[in-house]
Amino acid sequence: MLKSREELDAELGGAARAWLDEALAEAAHDAEAAHDAPRPGASPYASPPWELRYAAAGRRCGPEHADSVRSLLLVAARATLPSVTRLYEQGTAAERRAVLLTLHRLDLGPTALPLVEDALRANDTRLVAAAVGPYAADHLDPHAWRHAVLKCLFTEVPVAAIARLGERARGDAELARMLGDFAAERTAAGRTVPEDLRTVLGHARRTPTGPTTPGAAPGGVARTAPAGADAHRATPTPAPAAPAPTEES
Amino acid sequence: MRIFDPHIHMTSRTTDDYRAMYEAGVRALVEPSFWLGQPRTSPASFFDYFDALLGWEPFRASQYGIAHHCTLALNPKEANDPRCTPVLDALPRYLEKDGVVAVGEIGYDSMTPAEDHALAAQLQLAADHQLPALVHTPHRDKLAGLHRTIDVVRESNLPPEFVLLDHLNETTVEAAADSGCWAGFSIYPDTKMDEDRMVAILQNHGTEKMIVNSAADWGRSDPLKTRKVADAMLKAGFTEDDVDQVLWRNPVAFYGQSGRLQLDVAAPDPLHEGNSILRGGE
Incomplete structure (x- = not known):
């Protein structure tokens, strides 16, 4: 989790704290200056x-504090869209992650969605996990959000990383269908169905306002599919082309 | 046996190589930025490459239990192309990044004035960012190129112990050792050096400040050459400690001067052993 300035001050040594003071002052100064105005004679780079x-940040304050320090810098600089885009596009995976983790703290509205979409196309699971935070919960449209959930299941990013999962998934029949199809594809391939799939399916099968509706599951995957072989044997009705599960599954 | 390959171009290699390297004992490597075989036409092409060396490639390596670091620079060949030289202006930003443990590969290809400028400018960048420098010695006219390289290093603000002179052989090892720089040897299937010649050089010149790499890339090369040198050293009577010095402690000491080496990568997940990278769409 990201730490506050006060929490960092309590944990950082003197040299790191002094470095952070200077860095935050520089960022705040940049926030006061005209953002992203071209500097005469300056290299474009x-x-x-x-x-x-x-x-x-990681070398100065310790790798365990890098996300928190980078996030504080972005907030202190009141980073604009060109600034976060530059830091993301020209950043290491760790620098990209800190941008993604901070988007909801910046006054960007939905304008930074292309960065989240980029991270969700990545195969680096650290980026995928950072992309499904509060900013994605606030701004991703339903189609993109459902694909983000599926991406987490595919790449084994724990769905606990998905902000407001229960709220957004609740009563989402289309998501439930996609999860059912995914389970069928895995079963057909003789592969296990991720444990987390059941967690998400549980949310998706709840009615928008009420408790879980028994038997209302689109996709035909057993609603309370237990872990183990039973889950693998679930047969999705809307995918008639899928072969029956094999003995090995 | 633990092995550090201090010069290998993993972007050009497959995940099978990562797995075989791990099995051979490779636990850490440095990937220097270099020429792609196909000329780049703009700085943006370099930036995409640098970003891959700082993002995707370390992730790929970590899945196979290998710590990945890189060196960044404008390479000697493309230092001659005015479409590429603005990369020098962007390097200060990149050289601040975690995972960058040296400036490199820099040095000479054809020994032109443009290469003189890029080499001197990037040695200064290394000094500015408290980074070592990985210096490629030319394939053609190697000995003259080495002398000229050493002259430029002497004129720079970078102390010789921050410089690794690479791709050395029997004809250049003496002058390189006398310069106070670290001595690097690239072991190839056909060219440059082979493991038996390498062992002979170690017998004649000792193991101090000697560094061995595979320099494996998109050409005919072998990412397991580091291990083969280790085996040849043991066969020739060197001790396990000698092997550990040349194949691990020496590169760790050289690149460790950056203060940025992180060698604690977790062992690969047995569930993924032999499997491909998780693609998100497979």
Whole structure:
């Protein structure tokens, strides 16, 4: 979890704390200056000083604090869309992750969605996990959000990483259908169905306002499918082309 | 046996190589940025490549239990192409990143004035960012190129112990050792060096500041050459400790001067052993 300035101050040594003070002051100064105005004579590749500190945060404050420090820098700089886009596009995986984890704390509205969409196309599971936070819960449209959930299941990112999962999945019949089809495909291939799939399916089968509706599950996957062989044997009715589960599954 | 391959171009290699390297004892590597075989036409092409060396490739390596670091630079060949030289302006941003343990590969290809400029400028960048430098010595006119490289290093603000002179052989090892720089040897199936010649060099010149790499890339090369040198050393009578010095402690000491080596990568998940990268769409 991201730590507050106060929590960091309590944990950082003197040199790291002093470095963080200077870095945050530089970021705040940049926030006061005209954002992203081209500097006369500057190389198009030159960077504001605080963005260089953004890269060095882990070495200065410890890798375990890198996300928190980078997030504080983005907030202090009141980072704009061009700034977060640059830091994301030219960032290491860790730098990208910190951008994704902070988007909901910046005044960006839905404009930074292309960064989330980029991360959700990635195969790096650290980026996928960071992309399904509060900003995605607020702004991803239903189709993209459902695919984000499926991506987590595919790449074994724990669905606990998905912000407001229960709220957004609740009563989502289309999501339930997709999960059922996914389970059928896995079963047909003789592969196990991820445990987390049942968690999401449980949410999707709840009615928008009420408790779970027995038997209302689209897709035909057993509603309370237990772990183990039973889950693998679930036969999805809307996928008639799928072969019957094999003995091995 | 633990092995650190201090020069290998994993972008050009498959996940089978990662698995075989892990099984051979490779636990850490450094991937220097270099020429792709196909000329780049803009700085943006370099940035995509640098980003891959800082993002995707370390992730790929970590899935096979290998710590991945990189060196970044404008390479000697493309230092001659004015479409590419603006990369020098963007390097300060990249050289601040975790995972960058040196400036490199820099050095000479054809020994042109443009290469002189890029080499000197990037040695200064290394000094500015407290990073070592990985210096490629030219394939053609190697000994003259080595002397000219050492002259430029002497004129720079980078101390010789922060410089690794790479692709050395019997004709260049003496001058490289006398310079105070680290000495790197690339072991190839056909060219450069082979493991038996490498053992002979170690017998003649000792194991101090000697570094061995596979330099495996998109050409005919072998990512397990580091292990083969280790085996040849043992067969020739070197001790396990000698092997550990050349194949692990020396590269760790050289790149460790960056203060950025992180060697604690978890062992690969047995569930994924032999499996492909999780693709999200497979």
